[in-house]
């Protein structure tokens with residue numbers, strides 16, 4: 001009896017330490033990239049959130065590759081969700097591959113109680129970093145420990161983290177790549193950039209949160225067309241005005257809403273407000289991606305015309321941008 005009790009306590013302790021050692025499940029997401037992996041299950045027409053949820057629930061699932069194409073005849077986004085039981089995304093020497101309309105989500109174990117209920121906690125950009133602007137420099141033996149440190153940071157709002165797989169440096173910052181034109185987002189071999197996507201809407205920007213049509217030297221209708229085709233629609237609703245659509249984006253809490261598309265006054269039961277977690281800063285090519293937006297959708301010129309009219313006329317795409325601010329480089333603190 002005594003032995004039995006002891007072994008039960010022992011088992012409990014083992015489970016407890018296992019839990020502590022493994023941490024909690026979270027996901028990192030890449031946009032328009034994927035990694036080599038072994039797909040064991042493919043399913044069509046799931047939403048992004050269903051796809052990610054399936055991977056979360058399946059112990060074998062290590063990563064989910066979600067892609068979509070717009071069927072302009074309906075028009076709906078037709079999606080493919082691939083669950084993978086092996087992925088090279090956790091191998092720092094594996095190279096990511098460019099992939100169109102692809103969100104690649106890798107399962108992580110993070111030792112943090114601050115993981116949000118959203119589908120993914122971080123957006124990962126391989127081989128990139130912000131030059132300077134770090135609030136803290138620590139050394140961690142794994143990327144996961146670096147990400148947990150960002151979520152656990154309480155002295156400042158950790159908006160981004162950078163992990164160097166070679167030097168094991170983990171740099172935390174209250175700045176992200178959106179914080180204004182003085183932020184230099186540069187190539188850095190062997191370093192990954194991670195954006196904290198557990199932030200609440202009102203923490204998302206270091207300055208005031210302002211939505212404006214992106215000033216990127218590309219006509220607004222091109223941007224709207226590109227978004228209509230290549231941004232996954234996280235949420236659709238019917239609203240009476242552009243300001244109502246903007247408000248919906250501002251107060252969205254299930255994901256961090258970065259941009260919205262208002263498609264003009266409501267007609268019938270059609271949705272005229274789309275919310276996106278994506279914006280031009282999230283695209284690997286940045287705003288130049290919009291210039292490639294005029295690929296023909298379907299062969300019938302007639303339909304393209306009417307499609308564009310629906311999408312473009314009287315519409316504005318607004319982006320979350322932060323006001324123009326310059327932050328002095330803060331002292332690095334060593335922990």
Ligand SMILES: *[C@@H]1O[C@H](CO)[C@@H](O)[C@H](O)[C@H]1NC(C)=O
Nearest residue numbers: 038039040041060084085086
């Ligand atoms: C992944 O699934 C395949 C079957 O599709 C199986 O052969 C392989 O052993 C699995 N790999 C792991 C790491 O479980």
Ligand SMILES: *[C@@H]1O[C@H](CO)[C@@H](O)[C@H](O)[C@H]1NC(C)=O
Nearest residue numbers: 044045071074076077078079
């Ligand atoms: C996916 O959805 C589209 C549009 O609703 C439909 O045409 C297609 O048959 C669906 N595919 C599957 C496999 O359910």
